[in-house]
Amino acid sequence: MFTGIVTALGTVTSVARTGDTRLTIACPFDPAKIAIGASIACSGVCLTVVERGGQAGDAWFAVDVSDETISKTAPQQWSDGATVNLEPALKLGDELGGHIVTGHVDAVGRVAVREERGGSLHIEIDAPAAIAAYIATKGSITVDGVSLTVNALEDLADGSARFSLNIIPHTAQVTTLGTLQQGSAVNLEIDVLARYLKRMNDLRAT
Template identity: 55%
Template sequence: MFTGIVTDIGRVRAVSQTARDRRYEIETAWDTATLDLGASVSHAGCCLTVVETGPGWFAVEVSGETLSKTTLGDWVAGTRVNLERAAKLGDELGGHIVSGHVDGLGTVTAVTPEGGSHRLTVEAPAPLHRYIAAKGSITVDGVSLTVNTVEDREFGLNIIPHTWEATTLGALKAGDPVNLEIDMLARYLARWQETA
């Protein structure tokens, strides 16, 4: 489990195809000596397992299913990636409860400066848009955010300067795909209503 609070922007240093999957090596400012093999790390909102570590880098393997359902299939050497280590019991829950399971790909439709912040507008795919509510939580590329507005399939987010600079959100532009994870409570409530 994660909180959606990004603690480093990593960088893809190498991409290779293995017999089973695609392998990414990720450079990070973290002390990778404290990163165990088998640890879960959120990469742009996608939970992946650490399979190897070295000084200042670690490696993960990604299945074809994940590559087809997330932005990870577009990663190349040099791609910047929001990173978060798994939460531990007793950690501060600064964002919201995030599973690291991407529900779908959204598309940025507008990025507009608004005071010192930026207004980000994203279109969610159907039927995922039904689970997004104003003042609810959503994860965009691994970042826990509050939904400000919802209109049909589009939703608006206010990105404060700190988040704009401390995550990869500051590089987004109209037309870019983003990984979306809806709020876990919305997912279970929707399922309950479907079966009630």
């Protein structure tokens, strides 16, 4: 379980096929505090640490990524040199600064609009029809592992939805969101509460 509050940026330094795809990610963590088998969200994808090393402030860890995961997530994060948002799993007693995030990507969205507005970054993202009903104005959504609030929502004719976000300068600087451009693919995870409410409403309708 995660909160969507990114604690560091990592860099993919190696991509290798080992049956699955093994990524090595450089990070500023302390390797002594990274347990083998621990979960780390990498741009919103919950992955399991299988190796780690380095030293405090200059560490690395390795994860195995299945073909299924790669097929259902934004492709650019699985390439050598990619920058990814990192968040270790939530520990009991930690502050819940964002919202409850599972690290399971529901869909890939695409940036439709990127504009500077009043010092902040205005982003509009097109979400596929499969998750459109789960997105609500002032509700929470996770974009590339970052917990954000939906500012506005527009339902489109094909059943998809376009939602807008305001990214403050701090968030733009300490996550990958500041580098997004029109056309960029992003990992989306809907609010877990919305998921259950939608399921209950569907059952009532049958």
